[in-house]
Amino acid sequence: MRAVRLSVVTAAATAAALAAVTGCTEKSDASGGDDRVVKVTATDSKCEVSKTKFPAGHIQIDVENKGSKVTEVYLLFPDDRIVTERENIGPGTKQKVTAEVKEGDYRIACKPGMKGKGIRQDVTATGSGKVAKRDPRLDAAVASYREYAQEQADETLPKAKVFAQAVKDGDIEAAKKAYADSRIGWERTEPVAESFGDIDPKVDLREDGLEEGQDLEKDWTGWHRLERSLWQDKKLTDRDSELADQLITDLTDWQKRVGKAEITPTSMANGAKELLDEVATGKVTGEEERYSHTDLVDFKANVEGAEKSYELLKPVASENDAALTKELDTQFAALNTLLDKYREDKTSYVFTSYDKVGKADRKELSDAVNALAEPLSKLAAAVVK
Template identity: 70%
Template structure:
């Protein structure tokens, strides 16, 4: 999970501090508003204290959000369905920069949240999506991509449970070394498909929250609580053994529910970008696995999940944006090669501990992530073209 998440938004990222929350003011925009937006575009202007929208009501279907960060802090923008279920998101929007989000949205009531500083629940604005959306004329290849991705997500959940069982059995047996060896491997399937898990809103805070992402009064449970015991205190307590059982229960709940997730071509594309954001905010910085330093296998798993979504969408993306597909092929190959430099056959997870990776090497990894994230942010718009 992103290291600085609040459980109130189910590990979905963060927002302005309380003193910055001044509400979201709507601004007029007609059919798209600002100079950077086109017809049908919703302009989102984020500052440190406001989240202004060009429209609070818009038709269902494929919707384009043009986000402009005019504040002094890095921000994020989320679209939530009731229950803080994430419909779409975009993280790491730097001060003075812009980003685009294309999403397929059904009719209903939602909230848009701007999150300056990447902490808290965000500056929220209620929006209404009307109508039924455009008549579906989706490329059959996109239907096939969604079906294949749904099977992939379920497969990853199913494969995770036995790996988690090895981990939790070791914890309950008080076997510190066995628990350490199985910890990172138990997280691979989760890290490959995390945006789908986060979309439910309540699972991620139970299993993947960091200590500094807890809400006031929230009990700390999940992988990272156990990670701290294994590597920092190097003792397994009776409470840890109980937490191991709870982790298994919560992940079985994820396994059972993952097949009901709403998945669309644009959510697949946006989820791939979110996985790269996960790498940028948690893995490259070393915040995610701060005790075990197993960040690199998380990094690889995020990249693998993103590439899986891309490869399934590639037949359509390549038809509508061939240059984009070519660039994505190039950058995925490049980031895999960078990760390969840090493999270590002596390690339980196959990678060198991240605390042995120097600043220069971390910068190279960060640059590689950024080089991939930029074209990946355009994938949703490319596949949306194939759904019209």
């Protein structure tokens, strides 16, 4: 997913007491009546909630943006770990976010302009609700996805070490060659990137993701900082060598966290959907790999990670909504076929440089991602029916 800003995620992921479900249908997913519906009215200066206490279990957050800026709404633990979120809520629009939470304290945050720590309201889930028992097939799906994420982390580290060593050696061409390949495993696990705590902003932050008050040279670390040195600055300094070492330190930390990260069936589904939204609205513009233009490598890896999540959840989802899984099969196949137009062959991860992809072709990619993201937004609901 997009690199989470440093002020949003500040603690390593620990065992969390929830399973988040995000949907956008008009029908309420919450059970038990209005006591389980929290209305959030977001403006440019306020984040008003209809209630600050609700029963534990399934709740629904109904968001209306009455401000003039695009906003984000988060349900957070007190230490700022993300329970669930909905990004890119345009002025005058409404969204629904359904979550399954256990007893405890939380915060609802609105972020007008999608910047800063947001306007926050403390809320509490009381002990009067119960969380439904999970289908054992979904537990198996989580275990398989965690194994998949661990495999990606294990495969990423040696590739990242090749990249980092080239940077430290001052070998610009070798570093450029190793750059995109070193990122594939990370991009495949982005549907659950927020479960890795503060690793995301350390390794995958873009320059414009820095918060006000952060120093560009001191606080910007990770792949994209080195990408700028290689392709824009066209030189490597002692600072770049330090950043290469830091990247390996952070990725080693990530590798260790994967096995302990809180991953749920609904976080798998929702993360895949949010990631594809990000691809369609942000990454497809070329803003992520703005210096190297290796965006299509990221796109393909993102789709593979999202599809892996879907395939593991499909046995349950297909029983609950066969029409949905049929549509998802169709749209995943269509997007993969489109992406394959830009690769050298089906076995390689060498893609056309994104600066050579024209405006019409970029729109075609965006439309295909949107066509997949729409039914994917219903996957989490289908899993928990």
